[in-house]
Amino acid sequence: MRRVHLRIGGGYARFLTGLNVRSTAITTDSPIRSAEHLQHTPQKTTKLTQLKAFFVPLRHLYSRCVQRIAPSTTMASSAKPVIIIGAGVVGLTLAHGLKKANIPFEIYERDAHIDARPHGWAITLHWVLPFLRQLLDEPTLAAVDDVQVDPEVGRNDKGNFLFLNLETLETKFRIPPNERRRVNREKLRKALLQGVAESVRWGKRLSDVQPLADDDSVRAVFDDGTSADGRMLVGAEGSNSRTRKFLVPDGYRNHPLPVRMVGAAIDISPEEVKPLREIDPLLFQGCHPQTGNFLWVSMLETPETNKSAGTANEHYRIQVITSWLVKDASADEVPPTDVACVAEMKRRAAEFNPVLRNVVNSIPPSAAILTIAPQDWPCQPWDNRGGRVTLVGDAAHAMTMYRGEAGNHGILDAYHLYMAIREIYTGEKTMQVAVDEYEAEMTERSAAAVLLSRQACLDAHDFHGLNENSAVLKKRAIRMPS
Known part of the structure; x- marks a missing residue:
C-alpha cells in the first residue's frame, strides 16, 4: 500500500481556489490516473470513500458554474433578444460581440437595403482598434482590413495627422501618431454585415x-405597424435617434455650431x-491664415482598390472638404444647389497654395455634393427604464468630425x-446595475469628447490661435483598462 497525492488541476483547481483545496492525500493499492478513475479504484480506506462522495457532486457543481460564465446555446435560444435599432457601424459591431x-x-434598420443611401466617405479607426479586435471574429477582422482606403499604405502607416498652413503648404503641426486604419465607411458597413446579415x-x-x-421587457414599434419584443433595446440609429427622443423628450435636439x-x-x-x-x-x-477657411x-480609393490599375482609366478617388465659420448669417450660408456649392468651394480656395487650389478647382460642376451644418449632442441623463433602454454612438453623444473620434x-x-x-445574460448583475454602470462610464467619457470636438471645430478655423494644446491638435487617445 502506498500514499499518493491527488492533485486537482485545470478548471477544477481554479474553481476550488476559493475553498483552499490544493491536494488530498489518500491511500490505495493501485495508481489513480484521473478524477474519473476514483469511481473504479478499490476503496480500501474511509478517506477514499469520503473523497469520492465529495468529488463527484463537486464535478457537477463546477459544470453548472461554467455554464453560467458563458451563455449556453439552449439558454441563448430561449432568452428574449437584444433589440438593436440601426444597422450602422456601431450597431453592427455590437451585434458581432453579442x-x-x-x-x-x-x-432593425430604417433603410430598405444596404445601399439605400450613402453613409459617409471614410473614417479613421485608431485608439479603438484593441477593443474592436475583441468584438469581431477573425474573418470579420480580415474583412475590415480589406476595406482600407489604401491597404498598401496601411501596412506601413506611421499614423501621422498633419495640420498645414494652406497658404504656404508648410506643416504647422504634426499631431502625435497612433496606430490607425483609414477605411471606406460604406465598405466597412458591408464588411460588418457579414455574419449577422x-x-x-x-x-x-x-x-x-x-x-x-x-414581463419586464420592452417593445419596439415601427412605422409600418409591426412591433418586436426584446429583453432590452439599444438605440444605435445615429444623431437623429428616435430612441434618444423617447429617452430625453425635452432635450433630444442637437446643438448647432456656427460652421x-x-x-x-x-x-x-x-x-x-502625386503632389x-x-x-x-x-x-x-x-x-488658411488670413481667411480662416x-x-x-x-x-478614398486607389487603383489597387478600385481595380483601375493598369487600365487606360487608372485613377484615385479622393475626398475634398472645405468649411468656414459663419460670421454673416446670409453671406456664409451654404448655397442651395450642388453647382453653386462647387463654385463656393472654389471661391474659398482662391487664396490656397496652388497645389491645393488646383485640386479644389478640379471638382467638376456636376459633382455630387455633401453639405453639413455641424451639430453635436453632449450626453444627458435619462431614465433607462430599469436598464431596458439605452443608447450607443452618435445617438448617445453626437460630435463633430474635427478630431475624428x-x-x-x-x-x-x-x-x-x-x-x-x-x-446580464449570465446573471452576474441585474439589468439595472449593469446598464447603469455602462451609462456612467460612457457619459463621463463622451461628455469630455463632445466638448473637445466642439472646440476643435472652432479651432480648425483660427490659424493664429492654434497651439499644441488646441483641441483639434491634441493626441487622439483613450485610457486603456488596467
Missing part, C-alpha cells in the same frame, strides 16, 4: 418604444494625386455595452 457571446439579438430586418423605422410592465461644410468625392489621375500623396498618402488638413483632403467612441460604447449585456 454573437460571439451567444446572446440573441435582432437588428440574417438578423437584420430592413425597412423598419422606429416610431415608439414601450417598456412592458407585465458650414461642403464636400465632394472626385476621381483624379496618378499625376494629379497630394507627397504631403501625406492618406489624409491631411489645414487652415479650412480644407480636408483624404484618400466619433466612430471610435461609438465602437467603444459597443464594447462596454457588450460586456454589460454579458453580465
Whole structure:
C-alpha cells in the first residue's frame, strides 16, 4: 500500500481556489490516473470513500458554474433578444460581440437595403482598434482590413495627422501618431454585415418604444405597424435617434455650431494625386491664415482598390472638404444647389497654395455634393427604464468630425455595452446595475469628447490661435483598462 497525492488541476483547481483545496492525500493499492478513475479504484480506506462522495457532486457543481460564465446555446435560444435599432457601424459591431457571446439579438434598420443611401466617405479607426479586435471574429477582422482606403499604405502607416498652413503648404503641426486604419465607411458597413446579415430586418423605422410592465421587457414599434419584443433595446440609429427622443423628450435636439461644410468625392489621375500623396498618402488638413477657411483632403480609393490599375482609366478617388465659420448669417450660408456649392468651394480656395487650389478647382460642376451644418449632442441623463433602454454612438453623444473620434467612441460604447449585456445574460448583475454602470462610464467619457470636438471645430478655423494644446491638435487617445 502506498500514499499518493491527488492533485486537482485545470478548471477544477481554479474553481476550488476559493475553498483552499490544493491536494488530498489518500491511500490505495493501485495508481489513480484521473478524477474519473476514483469511481473504479478499490476503496480500501474511509478517506477514499469520503473523497469520492465529495468529488463527484463537486464535478457537477463546477459544470453548472461554467455554464453560467458563458451563455449556453439552449439558454441563448430561449432568452428574449437584444433589440438593436440601426444597422450602422456601431450597431453592427455590437451585434458581432453579442454573437460571439451567444446572446440573441435582432437588428432593425430604417433603410430598405444596404445601399439605400450613402453613409459617409471614410473614417479613421485608431485608439479603438484593441477593443474592436475583441468584438469581431477573425474573418470579420480580415474583412475590415480589406476595406482600407489604401491597404498598401496601411501596412506601413506611421499614423501621422498633419495640420498645414494652406497658404504656404508648410506643416504647422504634426499631431502625435497612433496606430490607425483609414477605411471606406460604406465598405466597412458591408464588411460588418457579414455574419449577422440574417438578423437584420430592413425597412423598419422606429416610431415608439414601450417598456412592458407585465414581463419586464420592452417593445419596439415601427412605422409600418409591426412591433418586436426584446429583453432590452439599444438605440444605435445615429444623431437623429428616435430612441434618444423617447429617452430625453425635452432635450433630444442637437446643438448647432456656427460652421458650414461642403464636400465632394472626385476621381483624379496618378499625376494629379502625386503632389497630394507627397504631403501625406492618406489624409491631411489645414487652415488658411488670413481667411480662416479650412480644407480636408483624404484618400478614398486607389487603383489597387478600385481595380483601375493598369487600365487606360487608372485613377484615385479622393475626398475634398472645405468649411468656414459663419460670421454673416446670409453671406456664409451654404448655397442651395450642388453647382453653386462647387463654385463656393472654389471661391474659398482662391487664396490656397496652388497645389491645393488646383485640386479644389478640379471638382467638376456636376459633382455630387455633401453639405453639413455641424451639430453635436453632449450626453444627458435619462431614465433607462430599469436598464431596458439605452443608447450607443452618435445617438448617445453626437460630435463633430474635427478630431475624428466619433466612430471610435461609438465602437467603444459597443464594447462596454457588450460586456454589460454579458453580465446580464449570465446573471452576474441585474439589468439595472449593469446598464447603469455602462451609462456612467460612457457619459463621463463622451461628455469630455463632445466638448473637445466642439472646440476643435472652432479651432480648425483660427490659424493664429492654434497651439499644441488646441483641441483639434491634441493626441487622439483613450485610457486603456488596467
